[in-house]
Amino acid sequence: MTINQLSIFIENRQGTLLQVLDLFKRAGIQIIATNLADTVEYGILRIICTEPQKAFEALKKEGLAVNMTEVFAVEIDNEAGRGADAIASFVNQGVSIAYLYSFIVDGKGILIFRTDNPAWAAEAISKNQLSTLSEKDLPSLV
């Protein structure tokens, strides 16, 4: 129901993003989705990739500050309004969303989000029969 996302602490200066991406390149791990906000002094680079555990170890070995977090990956149909429907089922369950980003793969929309109420989110998923991705699905996404 959840997948592992990597969060990497990077300084807001030229070259720090590339340092991380190069590391994935060298390790032969493909990035599926990523998110980085424009903050002043530092950024948290969030990455969904094919082999999170392997990437986590490589990043650690490089001395980077990295965190592995479970996030929900909800699959929705590639149609107008489906995102709203999915989020409505979480809101109705009282789930608040810390952050969210999305991408499209194989004609399906994927919503990635983290919540501080994972149990409620899981309830909302089974109640509304939402389709989610799990760790084993990751390699097949690329």
Added chain:
Amino acid sequence: MDINSPYFHPEFETLSRPEIEALQLDRLQKTVHHCMSNPFYRERFKQCGLHPEDIRTLDDLRRIPFTTKQDLRATYPFGMSAVPLEKCVRLHSSSGTTGNPTVILHTQADLDAWAEALARCLWMVGLRPGDVFQNSSGYGMFTGGLGFQYAAERLGMLTVPAAAGNTKRQIKFITDFGTTALHAIPSYAARLYEVMKAEGIDPRRDTKLRVLAIGAEPHSEEQRQRIEEMLGVKAYNSFGMSEMCGPGVAFECKEQNGMHIWEDYYIVEIVDPETLEPVPEGEIGELVLTTLRREAMPLLRYRTRDLTRILPGKCPCGREHKRLDRMKGRSDDMIILKGVNIFPIQIEQILLQFPQLRTDYLITLESAAENDTMLVEVELQELFTDDYGHLEKLTKEIQQRLRDEILVTPRVRLVPPGSLPRQEGKAVRVKDLRKKF
């Protein structure tokens, strides 16, 4: 008191060099005798086989060991006292850094002598009864508050103990009470001007300000001139430290070229901080002071850790008391920011309390507009969250705890592990990018 006299204490201010030195020898001998009433010095003298009678010339001063801030801490709280505690009427204390703070005790005679010394300074720069003196120093343990307060009263000025902060109220006092003289740290003087400007007040037109006493914060000659230009005043440098009472140790005369150190109060030495030998006249070294008028806590050859030099030559004002140049820095790692003394170890000890942080940090001091600021960069141990909010909360918490410890609010920036500069394996702790003085 002759209001037209340039001297507050003509009997001391007009002494010639030989007269100053004769007075100093007499007072030094009395001070050393008096130190025998203090167990710390008694033990010191015993250790080096020194008897008070051995001090026959001023050069004999060099037979006495140095006193350090460490000695003051080790004898905390009252171990440096040379009089019974019942004779003391006040104490001032510096902020505790590593372990004990330092305590300075005063008898009534000490407080009187202190007020007299600083009143002499204020008179020297042309302040007289009839002037209105406003003090923007923090009162309390900080000696710039009470020190200036009693001195300005001693001189006979109307005093406005405005204390620190509340800039708009400060300006209202200046305009409403006709303040003619102000004591402020240089960055605050500049801040006052900025706020006056924003309020549509022209200090030259709308205030009676004419004299500014500035000190406690390193500043350049250019900064002084800019402040004088902005506020339409003459700004005079002041030097003091709580171990020597506080402000009033040395002060600029109207020549604004070096601060006369009152040699009827202190014997001044400039030594090489490594070899502890005297440096040649006019060269920079560590300022070492011996008190000549202190009852409660006489200090012999106290290492101030301030680096400065004696300006060679005679001052055109006629006073033959030596002149100290601006302070050039410190022989230890103390930082002076906005008049507050800060040791990096204080910052380090706070950072150590956060398990999310590594022990590496970098303090950067910068001049931003008219304000000196401190940036503390610290390395994250690891990323304990994926959430910006958590990092921000941590940053705020660090900032708050640092503020409580060092009394100024630094900017705090989290940086990745291993990203701070190191030199020869040793971490760089402090980077001072402030405008040099």
